[in-house]
Amino acid sequence: MAVFTEVSLEAARPLFEELQLGTLLELKGIQGGIENTNYFATTDRGEYVLTLFERLTHAQLPFYLYLMQHLALRGIPVPRPAANAEGEVLFTLCGKPAAVANRLSGKSQLQPQPPHCAAVGTTLARMHLAGQDYEREQPNLRGLPWWNATAPEVYPHMDDSQRELLQSELAYQNHIAASAAYQALPRGPVHADLFRDNVMFEGETLTGCFDFYFAGVDTWLFDLGVCINDWCIDLATGVLDPVRTQALLDAYQAVRPLEAAERELLPAMLRAAALRFWVSRLWDFYLPREASMLVPHDPTHFERVLRERIARPLTLHTPQHA
Numbered sequence: 001m002a003v004f005t006e007v008s009l010e011a012a013r014p015l016f017e018e019l020q021l022g023t024l025l026e027l028k029g030i031q032g033g034i035e036n037t038n039y040f041a042t043t044d045r046g047e048y049v050l051t052l053f054e055r056l057t058h059a060q061l062p063f064y065l066y067l068m069q070h071l072a073l074r075g076i077p078v079p080r081p082a083a084n085a086e087g088e089v090l091f092t093l094c095g096k097p098a099a100v101a102n103r104l105s106g107k108s109q110l111q112p113q114p115p116h117c118a119a120v121g122t123t124l125a126r127m128h129l130a131g132q133d134y135e136r137e138q139p140n141l142r143g144l145p146w147w148n149a150t151a152p153e154v155y156p157h158m159d160d161s162q163r164e165l166l167q168s169e170l171a172y173q174n175h176i177a178a179s180a181a182y183q184a185l186p187r188g189p190v191h192a193d194l195f196r197d198n199v200m201f202e203g204e205t206l207t208g209c210f211d212f213y214f215a216g217v218d219t220w221l222f223d224l225g226v227c228i229n230d231w232c233i234d235l236a237t238g239v240l241d242p243v244r245t246q247a248l249l250d251a252y253q254a255v256r257p258l259e260a261a262e263r264e265l266l267p268a269m270l271r272a273a274a275l276r277f278w279v280s281r282l283w284d285f286y287l288p289r290e291a292s293m294l295v296p297h298d299p300t301h302f303e304r305v306l307r308e309r310i311a312r313p314l315t316l317h318t319p320q321h322a
């Protein structure tokens with residue numbers, strides 16, 4: 001379910017009028033999603049998505065919504081939040097922060113093939129470059145400081161071998177983060193959660209990326225690691241599929257070739273990306289927030305991925321176009 005707040009046509013109509021999106025004809029609750037209330041909205045002008053934010057506050061949302069607007073204006077396929085005459089994109093509906101964006105066509109590709117991975121690589125690199133001149137600042141709130149703060153909360157729930165792995169990986173990532181090579185990595189606003197379920201395709205054409213609510217400023221390489229760890233793996237084992245990995249990396253590098261330091265640190269960032277989702281899944285699993293509607297994902301998946309990245313670091317091949 002993903003309609004936590006019921007919205008009537010009458011309640012939503014004034015917002016669509018203010019946004020000059022036409023007369024609202026239909027609202028249909030979207031069943032996917034676990035965090036927000038989402039409706040497909042039909043007006044006499046087109047198809048939109050109405051989102052009521054159930055967790056994020058009015059103060060937190062502008063970074064994400066204006067980032068989506070910034071990227072959409074630069075031709076990146078992301079939902080563009082509709083603005084009123086004053087340029088505002090964040091509103092209040094039924095007592096919740098709310099926004100309206102265009103509806104993306106297509107559907108998620110949950111069994112990606114090399115062309116899908118290549119499309120993700122191309123779009124990710126274009127997104128990174130397009131975000132360079134975004135002016136709002138917010139760190140990745142699920143970055144190293146959060147992992148360091150959260151690990152002690154989950155240690156009591158782990159067995160010895162898991163705790164040792166988490167402790168040693170955190171020590172390794174703190175060491176990497178302090179290095180000159182890491183600090184020189186290019187960075188900017190990153191999606192930070194561009195998993196299979198956050199991208200739409202029509203056939204092999206990528207039609208949109210959505211769910212920017214974990215975005216923040218971080219290294220572009222970390223974002224690349226997040227994508228590879230989801231799009232290019234065998235989900236049962238966590239093992240990287242060499243063909244899909246190469247397809248994603250080649251496509252990314254055809255738009256933005258990796259710098260020498262990035263090539264060197266990619267194995268470390270693949271580990272960082274696995275650690276990030278292992279920690280968040282452990283936290284969601286063992287310390288569910290009161291009244292949370294979130295259904296926790298399996299933490300052992302990313303424990304497996306992390307062990308795999310440590311055991312078999314990725315070796316980079318020369319890109320096809322070089």
Ligand SMILES: Nc1ncnc2c1ncn2[C@@H]1O[C@H](COP(=O)(O)OP(=O)(O)O)[C@@H](O)[C@H]1O
Pocket residue numbers: 002030032033034035036037038049079101102103104105197210211
């Ligand atoms: N702009 C959009 N265009 C088309 N479908 C969308 C759009 N935004 C969200 N959706 C649909 O709504 C579902 C839930 O959205 P998501 O952002 O993942 O919600 P949640 O934040 O609750 O997890 C997605 O799986 C997708 O099917």
Ligand SMILES: N[C@@H](CCOP(=O)(O)O)C(=O)O
Pocket residue numbers: 034035193195198211277280281297
């Ligand atoms: N991709 C994350 C969970 C983030 O939730 P989302 O549904 O908002 O993308 C994970 O797999 O742990």
